[in-house]
Each structure stands twice: as structure tokens, then as C-alpha cells.
Amino acid sequence: MRSLLVIHNRAAEPERQAVSASPKPAPPETLLRAYGYAVARATDEAEAAKRIAEADAAILHIPVSDIPAWASLLLKRKIVPLLWWCSEATAASSLEACEDNVPIDGVLTASMKERELHWALHFGAKQCFERQQWHNERAQLLSRIEERKWIDMAKGILCDMKRITESEAYDILRKQAMNERKRIVDVAASIVKVYQLLQEQKQKGAKR
Structure with a gap:
């Protein structure tokens, strides 16, 4: 797994930036590229639908409440592992959306080292396969x-x-x-x- 698509919700960016007075952290793609991954970025549905075809996984840097809609869009185009990027901004904007039925295969954070992130993606892919197999059997x-x-x-x-x-x-x-x-x-x-x-x-x- 070397090609990743990072999803940002453009409409929510100003709100997220206001969550904390601390300096704006580097976006997920900066860390992912530093670890050797090829990373594409999308901030709207048209971009995401186009770029998901080349991706091995999708990294969702969005509030938890937005995940179901994005997951539905992406999985209609291609079955890929979906991983949530949990940052200070996305965690704070998800406090009121603690849902049990969130279609994600794993969680990533900026504090992860290269090997930790690699294994999180690996097991996310395994979880995706098992989830898809369960859906097919159902x-x-x-x-x-x-x-x-x-x-x-x-x-x-x-x-x-x-x-x-x-x-x-x-x-x-x-x-x-x-x-x-x-x-x-x-x-x-x-x-x-x-x-x-x-x-x-x-x-x-x-x-x-």
C-alpha cells in the first residue's frame, strides 16, 4: 500500500482552525509523504471521486459526523480501506458525534512513527477486506x-x-x-x- 488519498472537508476548515489557538499543525499529507507514501489530496466530492481510482486507501481528515457520507461516496467508486486521521481539530469537532456505526477501518494520528503508521494501514486493509467479505456474505x-x-x-x-x-x-x-x-x-x-x-x-x- 503506497498510494493514499487524504480527504479534507473544505467547508469545515475555518471552523477547525478556530478550535485551538496553537499554531496550525502540518496536514496529514506532509507526514505521509515524509514516510514515503504517494499522497493525493481532495477537498470536494468531484476531486475525491476522480482520485480514489488511483488510491490504495483513503485517509479521512474530517469530523466523525462527516465520515458516513464520505464513505458512501468513496466506496461506490472503489473498495478501499478508510482510516480516520484523528487530530486535535477533528477530535474536538467530533465530540457530539460518538456513533457506533462509523464505517472506518482504523485510526491514524500525527504522533505515529513510520512503522506504527505502516502497521495501522496494514491492519486497516485487513479490516476492510473482512468488512467487505461480511457485506458480500450478508x-x-x-x-x-x-x-x-x-x-x-x-x-x-x-x-x-x-x-x-x-x-x-x-x-x-x-x-x-x-x-x-x-x-x-x-x-x-x-x-x-x-x-x-x-x-x-x-x-x-x-x-x-
């Missing part, structure tokens, strides 16, 4: 649940209409899927939708 599970719902509904319709068992109904779905070269869930969804449409038409006819 999406697959939800998809399987949705598929099972359609198949069970179709089996129920076939059982009622044909007076057959669930096993026989499933065999019908499977054979139809093979004949039509479709997935069983697609055949099941078609049956359910046609059945629901027929029921709606019957109800409308009964009201006339």
Missing part, C-alpha cells in the same frame, strides 16, 4: 432468503391448485426451469406474480 444470505420466499410461495400455489405435495410441486418448478433454461427462483416468481394478478382480477370482477 448480501448472498439475503438473496437466498428472498429466493426461498418466492419458491415457497410458488410451491404453496401449486399445492393448492394441483392438490399435490410440496415435493411434487418442487419437481414441477425444477422441470419447468430446466425446460425454459431459467433459474428455479425466476420460474417461481413468474408463477406467483401471475397468480396474484389473476386474484386481483377476480376481486375486481366480484366487486362489479
Whole structure:
């Protein structure tokens, strides 16, 4: 991991500078470049969306409350580790935003030595991979649940209409899927939708 994108929230910069009367600290990119990283900087969504393509990780030098929106923007473009740069300014501006569901993979500070920062980035990348794997597994599970719902509904319709068992109904779905070269869930969804449409038409006819 050698290429980093540092995100600054331009709109909040004046407010952050007013947090402390002490001299303005060096920005994160100064330290990161000194440690040998190639660093790009972005202060708005257009810049970030363009530059994230070349980055191995994103460093968010922003208040915690701004992280979810930036994370959503960046991760739509590219899956990368997201690390929060905790400075005096960003920490002070985050006091009212102690959220549990902040999508970051690690925390960096200006006090970190080169090896400390290296390992923080390394484990951040590992955390990012595990988080993405969990999201993929969750999406697959939800998809399987949705598929099972359609198949069970179709089996129920076939059982009622044909007076057959669930096993026989499933065999019908499977054979139809093979004949039509479709997935069983697609055949099941078609049956359910046609059945629901027929029921709606019957109800409308009964009201006339």
C-alpha cells in the first residue's frame, strides 16, 4: 500500500482552525509523504471521486459526523480501506458525534512513527477486506432468503391448485426451469406474480 488519498472537508476548515489557538499543525499529507507514501489530496466530492481510482486507501481528515457520507461516496467508486486521521481539530469537532456505526477501518494520528503508521494501514486493509467479505456474505444470505420466499410461495400455489405435495410441486418448478433454461427462483416468481394478478382480477370482477 503506497498510494493514499487524504480527504479534507473544505467547508469545515475555518471552523477547525478556530478550535485551538496553537499554531496550525502540518496536514496529514506532509507526514505521509515524509514516510514515503504517494499522497493525493481532495477537498470536494468531484476531486475525491476522480482520485480514489488511483488510491490504495483513503485517509479521512474530517469530523466523525462527516465520515458516513464520505464513505458512501468513496466506496461506490472503489473498495478501499478508510482510516480516520484523528487530530486535535477533528477530535474536538467530533465530540457530539460518538456513533457506533462509523464505517472506518482504523485510526491514524500525527504522533505515529513510520512503522506504527505502516502497521495501522496494514491492519486497516485487513479490516476492510473482512468488512467487505461480511457485506458480500450478508448480501448472498439475503438473496437466498428472498429466493426461498418466492419458491415457497410458488410451491404453496401449486399445492393448492394441483392438490399435490410440496415435493411434487418442487419437481414441477425444477422441470419447468430446466425446460425454459431459467433459474428455479425466476420460474417461481413468474408463477406467483401471475397468480396474484389473476386474484386481483377476480376481486375486481366480484366487486362489479
